[in-house]
Amino acid sequence: MKKLKRALAFDIGGTKIASGIIEFEKNSYKIFDYQKIKTPKKKKEVIQKLIELIIYYKKDNDFEKIGIATLGRVDNKNGIVIRAGNLKGWENIKLKKIIKKITNEEVKIDNDVKCFALAENVFGRVKNYHNIAYLAIGTGIGGAIEFDNKLYRGENNIAGEFGHMIVDFNGKKCACGNKGCWQQYVSGKAIEKLYFELYREKKMAKEIAIDSTRGAKKDKKIIKEASKFLAVGLVNIINTINPEAIVIGGSVVRQGEILKLAKKKALKTVLIPGRKTKILKSRLGNEATLVGAGLL
Numbered sequence: 001m002k003k004l005k006r007a008l009a010f011d012i013g014g015t016k017i018a019s020g021i022i023e024f025e026k027n028s029y030k031i032f033d034y035q036k037i038k039t040p041k042k043k044k045e046v047i048q049k050l051i052e053l054i055i056y057y058k059k060d061n062d063f064e065k066i067g068i069a070t071l072g073r074v075d076n077k078n079g080i081v082i083r084a085g086n087l088k089g090w091e092n093i094k095l096k097k098i099i100k101k102i103t104n105e106e107v108k109i110d111n112d113v114k115c116f117a118l119a120e121n122v123f124g125r126v127k128n129y130h131n132i133a134y135l136a137i138g139t140g141i142g143g144a145i146e147f148d149n150k151l152y153r154g155e156n157n158i159a160g161e162f163g164h165m166i167v168d169f170n171g172k173k174c175a176c177g178n179k180g181c182w183q184q185y186v187s188g189k190a191i192e193k194l195y196f197e198l199y200r201e202k203k204m205a206k207e208i209a210i211d212s213t214r215g216a217k218k219d220k221k222i223i224k225e226a227s228k229f230l231a232v233g234l235v236n237i238i239n240t241i242n243p244e245a246i247v248i249g250g251s252v253v254r255q256g257e258i259l260k261l262a263k264k265k266a267l268k269t270v271l272i273p274g275r276k277t278k279i280l281k282s283r284l285g286n287e288a289t290l291v292g293a294g295l296l
Ligand SMILES: [Zn+2]
Pocket: 163, 164, 174, 175, 176, 177, 178, 181
């Protein structure tokens, strides 16, 4: 029997760290021993947890290599986390070197949305497409670009940071230091802020999305407003890189009508040839980033 390829994969997010053994076949994968823990607050604790988990997985599992997807900007060649706005202190970490030194394991590291893109390209709805933009809309907006089926990283691996496209010169402040970045208007946090600004009540983005589909007027208004902002960014992406498809994942688009509304508006607004762009929801959902880390 053919030997299956197995990788240990991690997905480090701002709120949780997911891990598991991913077994790959030609057109499919399986996840074993999936675990999810809260992301510790301090950088040292995050590294400590990673090491503990690697030792734990090594005990009972066979795997060839380790892949780590992390939020933030990553020097993927040297395995260094450069900076992550949503996880304080998660910067300038020579993760590859540290893990090698302590566990003697080889690891590959990349930005989480780049990993999400890899997985969607291999197992998702776009495996027959060649030029694709990816968006992950959650706490912020991450992105990735693939040209001719290869990740386009740019000179310093920051290509596809769509969340930091400036859509309003004098707009809301972003963690990157600029004003008016797109992610300040469409992310989960942004939707919650919008709700609070209008109604002086706190409500979770997920609940706003669900209630809007049930016909709640206040929630519908917010989702409609956010969908306009989502459309603006989609138009910018289509008009600048002209992809065949845009794949969108993340908690914000999982529920409700925001994507449907934005898609309609965006495709009406783009330059005419761009109307053919397919705007699709991610198929792999939550797992995509972890699977992509395994693919690294
Ligand atoms: Zn920004």
